[in-house]
Amino acid sequence: MAKLDQWRPRTSDIPTQPGVYRFRDDQGRVIYVGKAKNLRNRLTNYFQDPQVLHPRTRHMVATAASVQWTVVSNEIEALSLEFTWIKEFDPRFNVMYRDDKSYPYLAVTMSEKFPRVHITRQSRRKGTRYFGPYTQVWAIRETIDMLLRVFPVRTCSPGVFKRYQAQCRPCLLGDIGKCSAPCAGRISADAHRELAQNLCEFMQGKAAPVIRSLEEQMKQAAAELDFEKAARLRDDLKAMTTVLERNTMVLEDGTDADVFALACDELDAAVYVFHVRGGRVRGTRGWVVDRVDDANEADLMSALLEQVYGDVPAAEQPLRGRPRGQAEARSVDDVAHTPTSALPREVLVSVEPADRDALEKWLTTLRGARVRVRVPQRGTAASLMKTVQENAQQSLVLHRTKRASDLTQRSRALEELAENLGLEAAPLRIECYDISHTAGQQQVASMVVFEDGAPRKSDYRTFNIRPRSDGTPPDDTAAMTQVLQRRFTRLLAEEAGIEGEDDDGVEFATGPIDPHTGRPRRFSYRPDLVVVDGALAQVNAAEKALTGVGVDLPVVGLAKRLEEVWVPGDEFPLILPRTSAALYLLQYLRDESHRFAITHHRRRRTKAQTRSVLDGIEGLGPVRQKALLAHFGSVKRLRAASAEQIEHVQGIGPALAAIIVESLGTDREETRND
Numbered sequence: 001m002a003k004l005d006q007w008r009p010r011t012s013d014i015p016t017q018p019g020v021y022r023f024r025d026d027q028g029r030v031i032y033v034g035k036a037k038n039l040r041n042r043l044t045n046y047f048q049d050p051q052v053l054h055p056r057t058r059h060m061v062a063t064a065a066s067v068q069w070t071v072v073s074n075e076i077e078a079l080s081l082e083f084t085w086i087k088e089f090d091p092r093f094n095v096m097y098r099d100d101k102s103y104p105y106l107a108v109t110m111s112e113k114f115p116r117v118h119i120t121r122q123s124r125r126k127g128t129r130y131f132g133p134y135t136q137v138w139a140i141r142e143t144i145d146m147l148l149r150v151f152p153v154r155t156c157s158p159g160v161f162k163r164y165q166a167q168c169r170p171c172l173l174g175d176i177g178k179c180s181a182p183c184a185g186r187i188s189a190d191a192h193r194e195l196a197q198n199l200c201e202f203m204q205g206k207a208a209p210v211i212r213s214l215e216e217q218m219k220q221a222a223a224e225l226d227f228e229k230a231a232r233l234r235d236d237l238k239a240m241t242t243v244l245e246r247n248t249m250v251l252e253d254g255t256d257a258d259v260f261a262l263a264c265d266e267l268d269a270a271v272y273v274f275h276v277r278g279g280r281v282r283g284t285r286g287w288v289v290d291r292v293d294d295a296n297e298a299d300l301m302s303a304l305l306e307q308v309y310g311d312v313p314a315a316e317q318p319l320r321g322r323p324r325g326q327a328e329a330r331s332v333d334d335v336a337h338t339p340t341s342a343l344p345r346e347v348l349v350s351v352e353p354a355d356r357d358a359l360e361k362w363l364t365t366l367r368g369a370r371v372r373v374r375v376p377q378r379g380t381a382a383s384l385m386k387t388v389q390e391n392a393q394q395s396l397v398l399h400r401t402k403r404a405s406d407l408t409q410r411s412r413a414l415e416e417l418a419e420n421l422g423l424e425a426a427p428l429r430i431e432c433y434d435i436s437h438t439a440g441q442q443q444v445a446s447m448v449v450f451e452d453g454a455p456r457k458s459d460y461r462t463f464n465i466r467p468r469s470d471g472t473p474p475d476d477t478a479a480m481t482q483v484l485q486r487r488f489t490r491l492l493a494e495e496a497g498i499e500g501e502d503d504d505g506v507e508f509a510t511g512p513i514d515p516h517t518g519r520p521r522r523f524s525y526r527p528d529l530v531v532v533d534g535a536l537a538q539v540n541a542a543e544k545a546l547t548g549v550g551v552d553l554p555v556v557g558l559a560k561r562l563e564e565v566w567v568p569g570d571e572f573p574l575i576l577p578r579t580s581a582a583l584y585l586l587q588y589l590r591d592e593s594h595r596f597a598i599t600h601h602r603r604r605r606t607k608a609q610t611r612s613v614l615d616g617i618e619g620l621g622p623v624r625q626k627a628l629l630a631h632f633g634s635v636k637r638l639r640a641a642s643a644e645q646i647e648h649v650q651g652i653g654p655a656l657a658a659i660i661v662e663s664l665g666t667d668r669e670e671t672r673n674d
Helices: 039-046 055-063 075-089 137-147 158-167 189-203 208-223 227-246 297-309 356-367 379-421 476-496 536-549 581-609 622-632 635-640 643-647 654-673
Strands: 019-025 030-036 064-071 105-109 117-120 128-131 257-264 268-277 280-290 346-349 372-374 429-438 441-451 461-464 529-533 555-558
Touching: 019 039, 019 055, 019 075, 030 039, 030 055, 030 075, 039 064, 055 064, 075 297, 075 356, 105 137, 105 189, 117 137, 128 189, 189 208, 208 227, 257 297, 257 379, 268 297, 268 379, 280 379, 297 346, 297 356, 346 379, 356 372, 379 581, 429 476, 429 581, 441 476, 441 581, 461 476, 461 581, 476 536, 529 536, 529 581, 536 555, 555 581, 622 635, 635 654, 643 654
Parallel strands: 257 346, 346 372, 429 529, 529 555
Antiparallel strands: 019 030, 019 064, 105 117, 105 128, 257 268, 268 280, 429 441, 441 461
8 A cells, every 4th residue: 555645746736627536546446536626626635634534535545546637628528527437447435326226117119110119127229218217017017008008009029020020910919909010011100100109298298188189089989979989988098097197296397307315324325216207206216325435415416416317328429538737548438429308307306416507517418408406495396305305214224224234144154154164364255166067068167256245246257168188078077177277377367467378368467457447357356265066076176276276275165965065175074054144155155156157058058059050151250141141031042042143142252152152062962961
């Protein structure tokens, strides 16, 4: 840990313009990113007497070994660059508002010829309208089921749509009136798009015109004695009324707004948000984060809005920061520049964020229209804010209870593990390995990492097992030996700066941190404990592999049958009590590594099963394969084609066409001989 006097820049060297700064530790990792209207004023605050600093700020400065900055033109540019760096480097001392789950949205794919309504948790895509988020999937399904009576937009996947389009007949939904059946030609593309557009407008809160139209049609049908049509319209009207009743009007002016409330204590900050569209609550979200700096509530709210809206596609080109002085030559990444409706026209907050004017300008740039950020003082908006604030406060209380229980359990597990295994200290970083295959085929291995008793999924890794020299797959013990050798050989190389390359031809890197990105390398950190899935044979093989590489680390194995813990060289296993927190942690590790290995194995097996005879032809990649199949329709027709006919396919030249004819001809002859 470097001393402050060794790396602190001279005050006169720090510019007074707006900018973004980042602190690094002695290994080059970015540990904190911040912005300032005046870089000199802000940075000198960090270099005063440590005793007057907040404890978390003091810890950050003590951990830092250098500081760099980038001068920008204005506050909006600084805000954009700060968000980019926080997202890229994931600094440990910045507050990160990560939700603990994904939320479902109702999506309408307006970019397709025949728009589709579906439920998704995926990231936003250009040309798709999103409504939500919702807290429950069943709530969206019921909403869609009712709205399809009035707006029979297609809901089938592209594959199902193409299949019924080829058959020129509708599916069951088309027969029962919940789809207009564009696949069977019952409705034109323009008319179907108009249905989808009307559905979007209804979801945006513009329901009054639709309801008036249905009422007029129902009365007219009744006057004409067409009672069947009138009854159908009555049921449609009832369905729409039910959807509206489930979303109580909370803002009388029917406005669009996101309502954010913050509840804080010394350690945590709870956030809750209501998404209001058309004056009605369309969805809610809530999450809790650790407070790792001394930011006040205004700074926390500012960081919250930056991170919530930072991934929204921009309507205009963002500004670029140009480095000066000590700054690095780094700029804000380009983003998609399309107008967006993901941002409401009002953002209501429980506390006014720092740099509110800059935030409003930035959000206005993203939305392509005016966005107001304000604290509601009276009326329905203030009442709604009080409700959101109560939800945030309840989330914080619940989190405190869970946090105390969880930290106590994890600490007890690590202490019991150290005591039972005779370790000098609690194993703060544990790595667990497992092998997965089907009858020896498509062998893979997984490496899962737990830090402080909790999964660290960003450090998970998978390995494809290499076959023996004679082409046969190794057994599980040999596969585990191979994986450990590969993992710890690279660890030693990155720690000691060993030159050369591994068996895959990948050069060894020097040092645990990538100097270009500031991120840890693939295998940067040494574990305190290695766990393998197996009994004594696997544990002894694992220890032998580590010893052969030159790594001295404790190794244990967990056998599935009786949940025994095996230690290398011991004739009998260690039996932990069934209620032991240490045993539960080992089981969690083992099950997680097993799940991760199986997931990777299934992906690899599926990929292998979808191989084609075209895969073996040199120079014929996926794009050209797709072009050939699209042109000829099948491999059988491609086999019957001549080289001249194959040349007509885009991307296929005479030489490649000759290779294709020769390869497919050889394949046909081999099939006949068999």
